[in-house]
Amino acid sequence: MSRPAPSARRDVVLLALLLAGCILLLSVQVRRSGGQTLAESWALDASAVLVRGVTGVREAGGALSGWLSFRSTLVRENARLHERVTALEAELLRLRDAERDRNHLLGLLGLYPTPPPGTRAAHVIVVSTAGPFQSAVLDRGRRDGVLPGGAVVGLKGLLGRVVAAGEASARVQLLSDRTAATGVLLSRTARAAVARGDGGAGATVLYVPAVADAAVGDEVVTSGTDGVYPRGLPVGRIESVGRAGLFLDLPVRLAADPRLEPLVFVFPPLLPGEARSPGEPLPVKP
Amino acid sequence: MSALATALGLVLATLGTLVMGALRLPSVPDLFLLPVGFAARRGAAGRAMVVAVAAGLLEDSLTVPGRLFGLHAFAKVLVAFCLALVGARTLVEKAVPFGALLAAGSAVEGAVVAGLLWVLRGDLFLPEPGRLAVRVVGTGLLAAAVRALLRYPWKEARAARRRRKLA
Numbered sequence: 001m002s003r004p005a006p007s008a009r010r011d012v013v014l015l016a017l018l019l020a021g022c023i024l025l026l027s028v029q030v031r032r033s034g035g036q037t038l039a040e041s042w043a044l045d046a047s048a049v050l051v052r053g054v055t056g057v058r059e060a061g062g063a064l065s066g067w068l069s070f071r072s073t074l075v076r077e078n079a080r081l082h083e084r085v086t087a088l089e090a091e092l093l094r095l096r097d098a099e100r101d102r103n104h105l106l107g108l109l110g111l112y113p114t115p116p117p118g119t120r121a122a123h124v125i126v127v128s129t130a131g132p133f134q135s136a137v138l139d140r141g142r143r144d145g146v147l148p149g150g151a152v153v154g155l156k157g158l159l160g161r162v163v164a165a166g167e168a169s170a171r172v173q174l175l176s177d178r179t180a181a182t183g184v185l186l187s188r189t190a191r192a193a194v195a196r197g198d199g200g201a202g203a204t205v206l207y208v209p210a211v212a213d214a215a216v217g218d219e220v221v222t223s224g225t226d227g228v229y230p231r232g233l234p235v236g237r238i239e240s241v242g243r244a245g246l247f248l249d250l251p252v253r254l255a256a257d258p259r260l261e262p263l264v265f266v267f268p269p270l271l272p273g274e275a276r277s278p279g280e281p282l283p284v285k286p
Numbered sequence: 287m288s289a290l291a292t293a294l295g296l297v298l299a300t301l302g303t304l305v306m307g308a309l310r311l312p313s314v315p316d317l318f319l320l321p322v323g324f325a326a327r328r329g330a331a332g333r334a335m336v337v338a339v340a341a342g343l344l345e346d347s348l349t350v351p352g353r354l355f356g357l358h359a360f361a362k363v364l365v366a367f368c369l370a371l372v373g374a375r376t377l378v379e380k381a382v383p384f385g386a387l388l389a390a391g392s393a394v395e396g397a398v399v400a401g402l403l404w405v406l407r408g409d410l411f412l413p414e415p416g417r418l419a420v421r422v423v424g425t426g427l428l429a430a431a432v433r434a435l436l437r438y439p440w441k442e443a444r445a446a447r448r449r450r451k452l453a
Contacts, residue, residue: 011331015367018335022342022360029355030406038406 104263118268134177149269157234157255183226205250295321313417315424329374338366361398385430392425
């Protein structure tokens, strides 16, 4: 396709200019029904586009500003809600802890309705059963009336005794410790014996003659003869019955697991000759 | 066609329009289209459009009631451009084709004016067919007559007449 000659292009340009001039000339004369000329009408139409554009930009700016403001408000609100949620979660955890402690205390009080005067409640904060010694740490110490020698009991039974007390914490020797020994009774037969920790999760009842009556599942309680523990505290149940020379081999599954006892009672140390906590019934021989 | 002839044509067209207006003729030929047609006959579009603007504005100043100054100028510029296009592609020498071309141009101009009025005023002012036909035919005949007069070899005819007298 050949390009138009310059003169033809010039003619077309001239045509367009002349026609546009005529239209412009006519538009400034012709009046519409509203009294305005066509040029005014066209100018208004053109300016309306501009006005609409400016209005649109202004509205968009307003919307953007509103959105930014709204977003800022939302961010602040979100941060505030985050803080509130965190506080509420902390409060919820605290309340759950308090409820758990309350239920635990109610259970302890159900098990020991009249604990001896000077009994303290304490949380088990550390349980060390991995090493050669089995011990736990309480969050109460001398300042709170927790003294060495006090028996530590949980919801399920005896846990051990306080062997050292600081101002705000105390160390407990668990029953399962190899160096821990407890005077016990086999509840069913009232047979007195000694229970010693096996260094694991249980203990072994010693010095029960081979001819004695012992059966799997027999309950083992403290006898109060060791001068450390009150009488009648649950220690555990016999797991199996075997013979070891002149005596029976009686491993015991301990009643209380320190890892499952977050809240415990710490009884005051027994006075010399005291073997029974006030209010604790003596185990009844069948 | 020289500028002087064009100016003369425009003056004559103005005078003719005034005369025919004074005679109150219901429909008159488009006298202002004649100089435009002569300017566009050889295909000179620029010149034809300039003449068309001048002719259209003159016609508007004489015939249009008001506030439509430029109406016929617009239409005549378009027609001039079309006539120039035709003139650039064909030889329009004889009177009859020239008259037919201007008659067509007159019709086109009428249509353009009607369309422009419709666009500008919102009303469709269609010309009466009879008057339009008279105007178109009259313009064509007048253009053909003027072309024939201008094309006639007056000098040769006079010389021949003189030779006949001498003989």
